[in-house]
Amino acid sequence: MKNVFSGDFTQGFPFQGNMTGNDPSGFPFQGDFSKSETQVKPQPEIFETNDFVYVKLPMPNKDNKNLKLQHTNHQLILINYPKENEQSKYMLPSPVKRKGTRARFLDDYLEIQFIRLDESNISEIDISY
Known part of the structure; x- marks a missing residue:
């Protein structure tokens, strides 16, 4: 994989980390995702x-x-x-x-x-x- 994508190929994937919205650094979208709204x-x-x-x-x-x-x-x-x-x-x-x-x-x-x-x-x- 490193030969094809050169180096750290995981940087090219947009959705990494915690997808629940509790961790804004791992979630690409901004906003408040509290349970009261959704x-x-x-x-x-x-x-x-x-x-x-x-x-x-x-x-x-x-x-x-x-x-x-x-x-x-x-x-x-x-x-x-x-x-x-x-x-x-x-x-x-x-x-x-x-x-x-x-x-x-x-x-x-x-x-x-x-x-x-x-x-x-x-x-x-x-x-x-």
Whole structure:
């Protein structure tokens, strides 16, 4: 790399150091990036087993009666989460079945359990020469 870029090639990369905005010397943009100005969307913990896909969402306020859960085979859609009139979408790691999904509150989390969809359908494709 030194032969191609001569010397310290890392100086040519603009984004180095702490990217959170807490360290202005490592962040190329100027400005105040406090949490009060930019809201960070809660990130769920998503993992899968042989039979299920689990989504664990931070949910400190269990009184959110307007929360609605919807899903496709590949995506979880949360309506009125994290705040009222907001929508969040999360990709699932593998396809899930339409029926059999369960949700429950555990401590300060909402746990959603999906049944994995077995993709045993194999399609054969002809190759034209």
